[in-house]
Amino acid sequence: MNLAIRDIRYHRGRFILTSIGLGLLLGVVISMGGIYRGLIADALAILHANKADIWVVQQNTNGPFAESSRIPEDIKYRIRAVPGVAEASPISFQTIQIERHGKPFRFFLIGYELSGFGGPPEIVTGRGIRQKHYEMVAAKAMGMEIGEKIHLGLHDYTVVGITSKIVSSSGDPAAYVSLADAQDIQFKKDNDAIRNDRERIGANLAGIQSLSPVQSNYLQQNISGITESTHTVNTVVARLSPGANLQEVQKRISRWNHFKPISDAEQTAILAKGMIEKARMQLGLFRVILLVISAVIISLIIYTSTLDKIKVIATLKLIGSQNRVIIGMILQQSLLMGFIAYFIGYGLILLTYEKFPRRIVLEAFDMQILFVIVMAICIISSFVGIRKALKVEPGEALGG
């Protein structure tokens, strides 16, 4: 006869409520693990979507995600000419926060060359960008509809497609526009600013007595052309030809002034180890604390449940019950509670993970490890109850 099951059957209300409470706690532990995995997945999402071998960024920076990086767009031609490089595409990134429906609306805008790569990895609804201007592909998480317009910079952009879960390293959903549009949004000045700049340059040049009016006018046009240019990008990503030597290509680009080639592995390390390391440690610490709390709670539940059964245990001992019967009752209840709580927590997260503001990634290995840890906690926690039970004297069954 299984005494643990019989006890649970009799006290099922209490057992179910206790398991639900513990399940909620384990749900938080599971979600913490999921958030941690989600952080990594988010951080590497754009990296994985681009499938680039090299990221060329501004010299002495770890851009474009960890640090700011600005390089001229036309460096792409030089990179394409490097032996071993199959293709190179300029990309710009910027975080945008605007008001939408009266609420802050934050997203990560990616500009890519339509003839190159670095665009949306897949289109789940609608189509990709076909026109060079004023079209946008938005991530599903932005909650935008096909045909919806959004005002960015000086223009309105129409959503023509929806892409899947692509986010920035900080978890903001991504939207794609053409590189030209992204450059306009990021760098193009409004007319007042342009007029103001031109007048300032003109005034400065007029102060130089040695310049003739023709020279001054020529210089003003050239300087304004440079200051008004939007042909700047944050990075140029490159893919290598099959068999090309990555280090050789990196070495060659490193020799140029002003540029730094970062391999995909290095970029992964910068993102995973550098940017999210503290968040990872924080989440890890939370998980440990929550598991310790779970252990304490399970121990208390088992201990108080054993105290409730002192007379039962004493009676069992008095009628000659073996210790294994009593140990089995306590241990099985503890394990069963942990088992049920684990699956309540797991089920809860499975039902709600899509509602979390940040991505939750549940990996089978993590879940298996957590299951083993929960079972180990249940076994260890049951020791306090078992220790108490083994100390109960059969004589305690006597008397009123």
Add this chain to the structure above:
Amino acid sequence: MDKNMYAIEVERLTKIYGKGETAVTAIEDATLQVNPGELVAILGPSGSGKTTLLTCIGLINEPTHGTVVIDGTTVADDGWKSGIDLKRMRREKLGFIFQAHNLIPFLTAQENVMIALEINNMTKNEAKSRATELLTSLNLGHRLGNYPSALSGGEAQRVAIARALANKPRVILADEPTAALDTENGKNVMALLKKLAVENHSAILVVTHDHRMVEGFDRIFQVSDGRIIDEKNYIDVG
């Protein structure tokens, strides 16, 4: 079995709690024998040592001095005898009935009896059949699936008696079995014990402070201040 063998044989049993100046003698030089099929009472006021005597005979409390022999097996001789498996002895030779029935609250009446059989290595089906048979014989056939909380005091005590009888023990020890019952139910329980002692040929030793409940007992040992001071209605079967 030797037909002259006592079911319980206690010789000069002494139990002292504590040591030195704080030592308290709960039982001193108690000697008694109980034959199979006999219903014997240990009668005495609270604190007289009667429960201590019962727990020493019930292999719960280790005697300081003296011998205890249960069904021909010497279990104590100035302390527990080495090599004796007390749990097994309690399981196989002894049955206990308590003041407050002590049924396991999360087991049904039938399961409460079955547990005593299953821990004595009986299979589930055999235990179920034996428990049903026992409870039916005690007029509890209609209460098999009821939890103790749904039973009356008298019914619960009868389930406890069924549990004590489950393994057909040679000795049944009852500690104030009528204390939680009204007079009528108490007398019914005592009558039932007497009937079972005869039918099962078990020695039944009942500890009580209520002299009204010992009517019809084969023998009564009067205990006071840790000593057996009187023995009434002695029937010599030796």
